[in-house]
Amino acid sequence: MAAHPPKTKILISANKRLQNLKEAFEKKYGEAPLFYAQAPGRVNLIGEHIDYCGYAVLPMAIEQSILAAVTVNDSKKIYLANTEPKYKDFTVSSEDIEIDKDNPQWYYYFLCGVKGIQEHLGKVPLSGMKCVVDGTIPASSGLSSSSALVCCAALLTMEVNHKSLNKVALAEISAKCERYIGTEGGGMDQSISFLAEEGTAKLIEFHPLRASDVRLPEGAVFVISNCCVEMNKAATSHFNIRVVECRIATKMLAKARGLEWGRLLKLSQVQTELEASLEEMLRLVAEVLHPEPYSREEVCKVLGITTEQLCTDLLSPNTHADGAGKLVVYTNQCGRSRQASCLHQSVRTEPAS
Structure with a gap:
């Protein structure tokens, strides 16, 4: 695995996409x-929605990508445009983002x-x-277009400002900085975007972040x-709900076993x-969590916290119920084929009756 994103010289006229972008x-x-800077999208082969639980995943990059053409100026302004006409131009001061x-x-993801790079520096x-x-x-579409855009922007910002970071550091920074837009992901999308290599999927593990090759069968086609149903992660609470539900489950299971659950x-x-073991964790879930819905009040009672603490410490801004609503937590005890989703919780905001 190369330590740093590669810099290569390409004959623009030999690549139709680059030529079109250059002309635009x-x-x-x-x-x-x-x-130019490029970051690929990804598809996940094994391990759906478990990276933010700390578990390993097995994604691979795809040929579809975000490609950016860039030049530098002394104006302290960032000028952004998109080849897709429906995405509007945007200009912002580089000193006041x-x-x-x-x-x-789209430009907020960029x-x-x-x-993220500015904060890191x-x-x-x-x-x-x-x-x-x-x-x-x-x-x-679920292929990480938004995360690829974040990664591409982080990569080109480093180049514009004559800085250098290895790919692992760039992946970790990009995973954290996507939270500026409100998405609380686990880092899989950004990791594979930076760490992918041709001909192999990657087993990606966290804490610390590391990637191992998983060779694809010769001649395999995915x-x-x-x-064509679109889901904007930041525009709805659906993605963050899954993160929050697992966070609540973590606290409940930890407290039930006398761990320092607060951390x-x-x-x-x-x-x-x-x-x-996974089997022991399955038994713990069955023992501690009941399948009936948990109200907001019950979650607070189990954890011994106030409603304000629940909102501040466990929920994200777009998973809060409003004053007229109630928070309901559902347990989902599913099969063993999805390693940690057997511990899955789901949080829903429902109208008060």
Whole structure:
């Protein structure tokens, strides 16, 4: 595995997509791009929705990607445009980057990557840039178009500002900075975007982040079908609900076994501290958690916390019930084929009766 993202020289005229992007950039800004950056989308083979529980996953990159053409300027401005006409242009000061979680536009995902690098570098002033983005990953399709955009932006921000980080560090930064837009993912999407290699899937493990090759069968073909139903992770609470439900389950299971539950956030941490097998964790779930819905009040009673603490410490901004609603937690004791989803909880906001 290469330690740093590769820098290569490519004959633009030999690549139709690059040529089209170069022409779009020149038409938009009246000058040629200085360099290009690319980040692939991904499909997950094994381990759905368990990376944010701390468990390993097995994704692979796909050929669809986010590609950006970039040049640098001294204006302290970031100019963003997209080859897709429905995505509007945006300009912002590189010294005053604000991300609106309530309005998840495409350029805010880009700015997550920029802001994440800026924070990592100690909030240093960033160079201005002009950028045109071209994406071939279907938007909101579950193939990580948004995470690839964040990764691409982080990568090119490093290059614009003459900094260097290895791919593991870039993956970890990108995973954290996507939370600026309100998505509380576990890091799988960003990790495979940076750590992928041709001809192999990757077993990705966390804490610490590491990736191992899982060779694909010679001649194997993977077909990804698109139902064309879009789901914007940041525009709804559906994704974060699953993160929150697992967080609540972690606390309940840890407290039931006398662990310091206040510091535990992931189900894998409970399993590690108990030195328990998956089968033992399944029995723990059956013993501690009941299948009937948990009200907000019951969650607070079990954990010995106030409603305010529940909202502040366990929920995310878009999983809060409003004052007229109630929070309901459902247990889902499913089969063993999905390693940690057997511990899955789901949180739903329902109208008060």
